[in-house]
Amino acid sequence: MPPIPKAELHLHIEGTLEPELAFALAARNSVELPYLSEAELRAAYSFSDLQSFLDLYYALMAVLRTEDDFADLADAYLARARAQGVRHAEIFFDPQAHTARGLEIGTVIEGLTRALDAAEERHGISTRLIMCFLRDESAESALATFEAARPYLDRIAAVGLDSAEVGNPPSKFREVYARAREAGLKCVAHAGEEGPPAYIWEALDLLGVDRVDHGVRCMEDDALVARLAAERTPLTLCPLSNVRLRVIDKLADHPLPAMLDAGLLVTVNSDDPAYFGGYADDNFTGVRDALGLDDETLRTLARNSFHASFLDEETRAKYLAEVDAH
Ligand SMILES: Nc1ncnc2[nH]cnc12
Numbered sequence: 001m002p003p004i005p006k007a008e009l010h011l012h013i014e015g016t017l018e019p020e021l022a023f024a025l026a027a028r029n030s031v032e033l034p035y036l037s038e039a040e041l042r043a044a045y046s047f048s049d050l051q052s053f054l055d056l057y058y059a060l061m062a063v064l065r066t067e068d069d070f071a072d073l074a075d076a077y078l079a080r081a082r083a084q085g086v087r088h089a090e091i092f093f094d095p096q097a098h099t100a101r102g103l104e105i106g107t108v109i110e111g112l113t114r115a116l117d118a119a120e121e122r123h124g125i126s127t128r129l130i131m132c133f134l135r136d137e138s139a140e141s142a143l144a145t146f147e148a149a150r151p152y153l154d155r156i157a158a159v160g161l162d163s164a165e166v167g168n169p170p171s172k173f174r175e176v177y178a179r180a181r182e183a184g185l186k187c188v189a190h191a192g193e194e195g196p197p198a199y200i201w202e203a204l205d206l207l208g209v210d211r212v213d214h215g216v217r218c219m220e221d222d223a224l225v226a227r228l229a230a231e232r233t234p235l236t237l238c239p240l241s242n243v244r245l246r247v248i249d250k251l252a253d254h255p256l257p258a259m260l261d262a263g264l265l266v267t268v269n270s271d272d273p274a275y276f277g278g279y280a281d282d283n284f285t286g287v288r289d290a291l292g293l294d295d296e297t298l299r300t301l302a303r304n305s306f307h308a309s310f311l312d313e314e315t316r317a318k319y320l321a322e323v324d325a326h
C-alpha cells in the first residue's frame with residue numbers, strides 16, 4: 001500500500017540536510033567540516049534538548065553557500081517527501097542563519113524558489129514558502145530581515161518564528177508580525193514546544209497566528225485547549241522531533257490521542273527529518289505503531305493536514321478526495 005496522501009506543514013528545509021549532502025556540499029564549496037565521515041557526523045545526532053540540536057543545526061549550515069546549494073537541498077527533500085506520500089509542502093527557511101554568515105537573502109530565496117517552482121512538474125508536489133525569524137535574535141533584526149525580503153514577498157506565503165524558545169516570547173515580535181499581516185502574509189509561530197502555554201496565548205493574541213507550530217504544551221492549560229478547539233486553530237505536531245529533543249520520553253507517551261479527543265485540529269509533521277530519524281510518513285507510522293492508531297484516525301490526520309494548509313479551496317478539495325480514495 002502506498003503511503004497515505006498528506007501535507008507537510010512543519011518542515012525546516014535546513015533540517016533536511018542529510019550527512020551525505022552535507023559532505024558533498026562541503027567538498028563543492030571547500031568548507032571543512034569538523035567530522036571525518038558521514039557516520040561520525042550521524043553519531044553526533046544525540047540531543048539533550050532543543051539548544052543542543054540547534055548548535056549542530058546552525059554549524060552544519062556552513063556548507064550552504066550558493067543558489068545551487070539551496071536548490072539542491074530543496075530538490076533532495078522534495079524527492080524524499082514524495083516517496084513518503086507528501087502531496088503538498090509548506091516549507092520553513094531561516095534567512096538570518098544565512099545572512100549572518102555573509103550570504104545575501106536573495107541567494108537563499110532564489111535558490112529555494114527555483115526548486116519549489118519545479119516541484120509540481122518534477123515531483124508532483126505543490127509548495128509554499130514560510131520565512132522564519134530567529135527568536136533568539138533581536139526584534140530589530142527580524143524587522144530588518146522582513147524589509148530585506150520585501151522584493152521577494154510574492155514568493156513567500158507566511159512568516160514564522162523558530163529557534164530557542166524559552167526566554168524569547170512571541171510578544172517580542174509583535175511589530176514584525178503586524179507588518180507581515182499588513183503585507184497580506186499568513187502567520188505561524190513555534191510555541192509551546194519547550195516554552196509554556198503562555199507563549200501559545202501570546203502567539204494567538206499578540207501575533208494573530210493562523211497556526212501554532214508544535215503547541216504540545218497547550219495540554220497543560222484547559223482554557224487554552226478549549227480556545228484552540230473552538231477556533232479550530234491547527235497545531236503542527238512533530239512526534240519524532242519531540243522524542244529526540246526530549247519534549248516527551250517516548251512516542252507511546254505522545255499526547256496526540258488526547259489532543260484529538262479534545263477536539264484539536266492536529267497534524268503530524270517531521271520538523272528536521274535528517275536529524276530526527278524520519279520524514280513525514282515515518283512520523284505517521286511511528287505514531288500509528290506506538291499509539292495503536294487505527295486507519296480512520298490516520299485518515300483524519302491526513303485530512304487535517306490539508307484543512308490546516310494554506311491551499312486554495314479547489315486544490316484542497318482535490319487532495320482531500322485523494323485521501324478519501326486511499
Ligand atoms: N524544533 C525546532 N524548534 C525551534 N526551532 C527550530 N529550528 C529548527 N527546528 C526547530
Ligand SMILES: [Zn+2]
Nearest residue numbers: 010012162271
Ligand atoms: Zn520546527
